[in-house]
Amino acid sequence: MELSLAEIAEIVEGKIVGDSKKIINMAAPFEDAKDNHITFAGTARFLNQIKESNAGAVIVPYEFNEPSKNLIQVEQPFIAFIKVLDTFHPPSGLSCGISSSAHIGEGVKYGKDVSIAPNVVIGDNVVIGDRVSIYPCSYIADSVAIGDDVKIYSNVSVLERCKIGNRVIIQAGSVIGSDGFGYSSDGKIHHKIPHMGIVQIDDDVEIGAGNTIDRATFGKTWICRGVKTDNLVHIAHNVTVGEDTLLIAQAVIGGSSSIGKHSIIAGQAAIGDHVTVGNNVIVAPKSGVVKTVPDGEVVSGAPAIQHKLWLRAQNIFPKLPEIRSRLFDIEKRLNHLEINKDK
Incomplete structure (x- = not known):
């Protein structure tokens, strides 16, 4: 693919400094960019080195100018560069249609342009929206509802009655709707507590590889709009994760806990059972949260305390x-x- 700088500027809604007819055929890292490449410089470190760059064009902040270089000035260089990457390297997808080796249950309803790969198993009474892609060896159990523009990668299990919103991505190997870890002891043996609820995943959520999200005992485990989870995250039964929150690798959220909006639970952090974490909270790596964290706090340690302390x-x-x-x-x-x- 070849694009002029003017065409790229239109894609990222930026202002050109330099040759608008310059032809670009690839996006590249700052250190590796050549004359036919475009890169970005969003921090002082790279902006100070821009004269030494061999890139054909550089995406920079609006306030930056260097007359010797071809620039595209934007508000957020990294976000603009992501758009350029998506343009030059569009994600590959499955060919539309249902593989002959897929097993399809009774009463399944499809939207338009559905792609179901070989060895997928779909249970009875499943509802699948438009432009859904389900990759090889995934399992969609009975009465699951899946919205539009969803991608479910290989070896994913979405179990009975769970609900998946629009534009959701579930990476390989994740399990949505497994039983929660609930037992009651009579002093001799542990009796399993039935889990009759579901998992609900709202729009624009991305679930990383190898996640396990347990269904609720009653009601729902709820992953709200815009949540992004890294690989190897565990979310227990009856948890609510608020909008646009980030859960980083190996984070663990205990049963019946609530995480607010726009929070960050860092790698290997653990949130105990029945704990409330507020909005805009940051929980540092390897922290253990055992009590309520108010809005806007940054906490560290086990048990977690204010980060400054x-x-x-x-x-x-x-x-x-x-x-x-x-x-x-x-x-x-x-x-x-x-x-x-x-x-």
Whole structure:
């Protein structure tokens, strides 16, 4: 594919500085870009090196100018570069149609331009929207509802009665709607608690590879609009994850907990059962949250505390051996004074 700088500027809604007729045939990283490539420079580090770049064109912030280079000025260079990447490298998809090796149950309803790959199994009374792609070896159980423009990659299981919204992406190997981990003990054995609810995934959600999202005991486990999860995330029964929240790799959300909007749960962080995490919260990596976190807080540690306090505590930790030694020394001196006083 070849595009002029003017055509690219129209795609990213940017302003050209330089040769609008310059032909670009590839997007490339800043360090590797050649004369027929376009790249981006969104931070001071790369903007300071822009004269040394061999790129044919560079996407930069609006306020930046370098007359010796072909530039496209935009508000958000990285977002504009993503649009350019999508243009030069459109995602590949399945060919439309239903494979002869797919197993289709009774009462299944399809939308337009559906793609169902080999060895997919679809249960009874499933509803599938327009332009849905289901990749090889995935399983869609009875009475599942899937919206429009959904991609379900290989070896995904979407279990009974779960609901998937529009423009949802579920990466390979994820399980949506497995039973929650619920048991009640009589003192001798653990009795399994039935899980009769569902998982509901709203519009524009992306579920990473190898996620496990448990169905509710009653009602629903709810992944709200715009949520993005990394690989290997576990979400337990009856959890609600608020709009546009990010869950990073190996994060664990305990049963019946609620995560607010626009929050970030970082890698290997764990949220305990029945915990409320507010809006715009950041939970640092490897933290353990066991109580409510108010809106806007940044927390770290296990158990999690305010990040600033955690930093102070971490600063003290390596000094503890020295502090211990000094305390012993003070204790000896005090004992010596007490002995001399008695004499």
